[in-house]
Amino acid sequence: MKFINQWLRxxxxxxxxxxxxxSENMIKLDAMESPFLVPTDxxxxxxxxxxxxxxxxxxxxGAEEVQQTLRSLMDIPKELGVLLGNGSDELIQLMxxxxxxxxxxxxxxxxxxxxxxxxKFARLNYRGVLLDDNYEINLDSTxxxxxxxxxxxxxxxxPNNPTGNAFDxxxxxxxxxxxxxxxxxxxxxxxxxxxxxxxxxxxxxxxVLLRTISKVGFAGLRxxxxxxxxxxxxxxxxxxxxxxxxxxxxxxxxxxxxxxxxIVSNAxxxxxxRQRLFDELTAMSSLKVFPSQANFLLIKVDDAKSxxxxxxxxxxxxxxxxxxxxxxxxxxxxxxxxxxxxxxLEQIKSYYG
Ligand SMILES: *Cc1c(COP(=O)(O)O)cnc(C)c1O
Numbered sequence: 383m384k385f386i387n388q389w390l391r392x393x394x395x396x397x398x399x400x401x402x403x404x405s406e407n408m409i410k411l412d413a414m415e416s417p418f419l420v421p422t423d424x425x426x427x428x429x430x431x432x433x434x435x436x437x438x439x440x441x442x443x444g445a446e447e448v449q450q451t452l453r454s455l456m457d458i459p460k461e462l463g464v465l466l467g468n469g470s471d472e473l474i475q476l477m478x479x480x481x482x483x484x485x486x487x488x489x490x491x492x493x494x495x496x497x498x499x500x501x502k503f504a505r506l507n508y509r510g511v512l513l514d515d516n517y518e519i520n521l522d523s524t525x526x527x528x529x530x531x532x533x534x535x536x537x538x539x540x541p542n543n544p545t546g547n548a549f550d551x552x553x554x555x556x557x558x559x560x561x562x563x564x565x566x567x568x569x570x571x572x573x574x575x576x577x578x579x580x581x582x583x584x585x586x587x588x589x590v591l592l593r594t595i596s597k598v599g600f601a602g603l604r605x606x607x608x609x610x611x612x613x614x615x616x617x618x619x620x621x622x623x624x625x626x627x628x629x630x631x632x633x634x635x636x637x638x639x640x641x642x643x644x645i646v647s648n649a650x651x652x653x654x655x656r657q658r659l660f661d662e663l664t665a666m667s668s669l670k671v672f673p674s675q676a677n678f679l680l681i682k683v684d685d686a687k688s689x690x691x692x693x694x695x696x697x698x699x700x701x702x703x704x705x706x707x708x709x710x711x712x713x714x715x716x717x718x719x720x721x722x723x724x725x726x727l728e729q730i731k732s733y734y735g
């Protein structure tokens with residue numbers, strides 16, 4: 383027996399590692415990244431700005447300027463508090479750490495897989511309430527499960543990854559009101575969505591919002607934020623590791639995220655492309671395309687595994703859910719730039735001949 387196998391918690395040994403597929407030289411439509419790079423005319427001043435970062439020093443611990451930058455990028459009301467994370471995944475982990483061993487984390491199935499993984503890392507129980515056939519919240523069974531398990535944390539991906547829909551707002555209001563949990567509305571896709579709970583945070587002491595810049599062009603910076611009332615943010619901040627936002631990320635965010643118009647116009651290009659993809663794919667009789675308020679589309683096909691392999695062999699990487707019962711024969715494709723989307727459409731059309 384290897385040393386690590388006798389040393390490591392058995393539940394961790396049994397976890398399947400989060401798999402990131404190889405994507406060199408492929409059209410990468412698997413991870414909801416933005417296709418847009420930093421504009422070329424900004425590269426030089428950006429590099430000059432970066433060169434002024436004092437890398438011999440620890441980063442600014444509170445990253446206040448980054449907070450301000452994000453507040454103006456996302457129009458966050460000034461009475462709310464903001465907590466920064468090294469990606470929003472780190473903030474999910476931070477909230478899990480705040481729970482007691484054996485507390486319950488509740489979310490939905492299918493939804494973002496990190497809720498369950500992180501709950502398990504932190505030795506918490508995880509309950510995934512099944513969404514209905516339209517991937518909508520089943521309010522009755524959710525309220526039953528809340529009553530039965532008294533969850534400490536509830537994660538609601540809004541819009542939901544990987545289905546793309548934004549759940550019924552009234553259901554979410556009811557869940558927030560009917561539970562004693564801290565309810566985390568995860569708005570990773572806020573830039574592509576018609577709606578938000580940002581203006582509700584001040585109305586509910588048990589509501590916090592999770593956002594990230596990963597889906598709007600800056601996945602490489604690793605920067606996410608938790609938005610909540612000041613008291614909640616102040617207490618949770620005790621669990622944050624000092625200096626969790628590195629100096630290069632802080633400098634990059636402060637320079638690049640000031641380009642609000644550019645970020646907003648890129649998002650609107652993606653929304654237009656999403657509509658174009660949706661229309662073209664919906665016109666194909668072999669496919670069922672689900673409406674999306676995010677920068678990806680969930681598509682039900684006859685044989686997801688075979689289509690996934692075909693696309694991969696032709697240089698396009700998407701996400702396949704061939705094995706998931708609720709998503710059987712579904713693929714999820716990120717909306718790319720016009721030429722990437724054209725290539726995807728062309729390959730799909732040639733596959734269905
Ligand atoms: C992508 C995604 C995240 C992770 O964001 P990072 O900030 O890159 O860690 C969180 N929640 C949902 C629902 C996502 O789809």
